[in-house]
Amino acid sequence: MNPLAIGFADVEAAAARLAGVAHRTPVLRSRTADARTGAQLFFKAENQQRMGAFKFRGAYNALSQFTPAQRQRGVLAFSSGNHAQAIALSARLLDMPSVIVMPQDAPAAKLAATREYQAEQPGSEVVLYDRYREDREAIGRRIAAERGLTLIPPYDHPHVMAGQGTAALELVDEVGTLDALLVCVGGGGLISGCAVAAKHRLPDIQVIGVEPEAGNDTQQSLARGEIVHIDVPQTIADGAQTQASGQHTFPVIQALVARVLTVSDAQLITTMRFFAERLKQVVEPTGCLAAAAVLEGAVDLRGQRVGVILSGGNVDLARYAQFLHTTHLETR
Template sequence: MGYQDVTLQDIMAARERLQGICRHTPLEPAEYFDQMTGTQVFLKLENLQKTGSFKLRGACNKIAVLGKAAGRGVVAASAGNHAQGVAFAARQASIPATIVMPEGAPITKVERTRSFGAHVVLQGQGYDDAFCRAQEIRQETGAAFVHAFDDPWVIAGQGTVGLELLADLPEVETVLVPVGGGGLISGVACAIKELRPGVQIIGVEAADAPCMLEACRKGKVTELAAAHTIADGIAVRRAGDLTFKMVQHYVDQIVTVTDEEIARAILLLLENAKLVVEGAGAVGIAALLHGKCRTAGKKAAVILSGGNIDVNVVSIIIERGLVKAGRYLRLRTVITDKPGSLQKLLSALAAGGANVISVAHDRIKPSVPLTQAEVELALETRNAAHLQEIVQSLTNMGYALEVLK
């Protein structure tokens, strides 16, 4: 295989097939991130695509060209987004779909896949384990396999994101694209570079799952020992053979971001852009925020590839993000066990401008002296400086504080 297995004409043909099925998603300016990065940032909102991810594009394009080859249905392996795309496309084509997903796949992605009528099989600890089981099912049933990324028709479908981006922002100078197996960046880079060779294409991987970066460093596709990251949509141990060739030909740079950096990007997108974005979708913003690439003064489009994030993960990210920003504090102290003591403590917090989220008052705990009571508090503060003011004020009043992690 070579990179020429997917052409600009293939991507344009895919655009025609997908009309009326997939949304032309918005491209929105993001002034908040402009100020933080010195870059004119535009967000390509694939998190608002049907099924919540760009993956619908490639799945629909592949199934549209299968024809009689899909007579016994289709089978796919996915961490979640490709699963939903294949399930949706199969329902549109009135053919059965079996999707193999990792056992730890987010519940929301599993349930959404089932809601589109697919039969879901949970297998293994990650995408690669699910892929092996999907191949076994293909051999057992004769179903057509729809690869999550290493397929020309899938890549062509994903490339329609690039065509839309150029149509909406012809003067774009840099495009940041999430990278897992490489299907999205291969299609997007092909579409953009063939039309505008001067546009810089930057791939962004999770630091704990850098399969494409490793392939580029070694000059060949290799398999990582593990791929554990909150960006489950790009937690892939092995890049595609075709996608690797296309990345080598079209992509200018690949950078990585840590889970902490991804979590911060998710939180900032939620709070300031009012967008729900999953870990894989937030890596481009993470790269900008943490200076992983040179984009200052340029017009940069960031593809937010998906928004299918488990609400439990969102909750954890919000709480951890608030703690790191000095906007959330949990502490423990001991007060005298007599009327008015708790009120005095709470009044001090109110005077300092802290918002009390919760209070737990325990006077019978064995480790607490009979004349005292233990109090645990959760507080909301404005920032790290305000948090320190609160702690210092209580300490000056004689409270012995234990900050809880």
């Protein structure tokens, strides 16, 4: 059997590279959430990370390992938004050009922030595409080959995976023993890195992934024992609109993740409102996936100590207000 793409030593090395650069994000508690679920919940607030999401961890870890020649030529990435911002910011910090391939319908706030991070870096640009008609990977590989750029994908890369795993490492080191860890699942970069870190520190921990109902490719893949490809899912969780797990991430998920659950878009909106009202936190739909599973009853973890990764907080304010207003009207 082939070894997994990353091990705990890779996560530790990533943590050393990120020290003093990435934020050590806070762990939030809520008595209301604990009472509702019967569990002790520890929310790792990656919505408070630099550029507003966990993606900064993997992006900086990957780019910081570039050779001088790679830095001079620059980096290329494709992303719906958070990886785009993370690469653009990391490239700026490391003084290299970045070219980002983003869907035309990416959230306006994510697109604007990406361009802002690139503003002072010569040779940097955003290339737009139609996510329902064009292949972002094909576009990215073509541009990278033409310009000599190094491609860093949003999840299927060992350096990215190891960087993302530092979120779980910090959580476990701060709060101690956990019985379960809930993590959102898109392409699997976050959950694979977190699973490696958490299972090394706490061998008995149950790592649970959470996907949107419309995009349960990883759940299907685990059931079939092979990577399942799906059409681009129609979900408000834009960060989880992936079509398949990665070649590097899926074997880690198979080996270390107990199961993958799903939640509906309606449950994500309810969870967004919970964080706004109770914890005064802006959490984007994708960032609510893991929390929605436990808060909305998709999994029963009563009596357990549970870590929950809030993966990001980048959401257009107008749309965010609309989400909260809709929920308010539905619950009156």
